[in-house]
Amino acid sequence: MKRERKIRVWRVLALAGLLSCLLFGVRAGAQTRDANAILDKAAAAYEGSKGISATFAMSVRSNGQRVGEEKRGTIQMRGDKFFLSVPGTLTWFDGTTQWSYVERNEEVNVTNPTGDELRFTNPALLLRTYREGFSASLTGESTAPNGKAAYDVELTPSKKADVTKVRLQIEKYSGFPASITVEAKNGVSTTVRISQLKTGVNQADDVFVFPEADYPDAEVIDLR
Secondary structure, three states, X not given: OHHHHHHHHHHHHHHHHHHHXXXXXXXXXXXXXXXXXXXXXXXXXXXXXXXXXXXXXXXXXXXXXXXXXXXXXXXXXXXXXXXXXXXXXXXEEOOOOEEEEEOOOOEEEEEOOOHHHHOOOOHHHHHHHHHHOEEEEEEEEEEOOOOOEEEEEEEEEOOOOOEEEXXXXXXXXXXXXXXXXXXXXXXXXXXXXXXXXXXXXXOOHHHHOOXXXXXXXXXXXXXX
């Protein structure tokens, strides 16, 4: 049971990581047409961000599937903090502690993510260290799902890893991200598409903390 809870927590971290890459991984340098410059300048852009909110759709497919499972959700992010809402699960992270509320079980899993886990939830940290594990290339241009022209950026791991490739689609003129696809060695492909994005939200700190008073019947499970 404890292992299953940890798996659920890791899935939340992975989703947050995908959204982090998508929302902050490419904005600042899209016009440079150089993949490394895009990612490096994005780290600086994220440091200066005053909070964002976004809605997204995430689809997961395995080998041979034409249509995969799709989920829609919202995310609030500021600095290291985030609040993530997807069907059945709500997650708060205040920069140190993470609370993941599972509606079906009315339970809250509490964790302190490790440094390695934070690499996938902290966009600035991920972008500062991507050169250590990936090579980046600008592979061409395409049309984004919203119909706008886009640049295609690809990240390939330097060594064998669970992730075999990351594909980013960046709006050509605005510099905003359109989609990200992560391909895994087990044949599973996960794609996240942003439908609405708002910057400069500057959320209050309590947005990223589990509101205990709102969930009086929740069972708190401390996995720290």
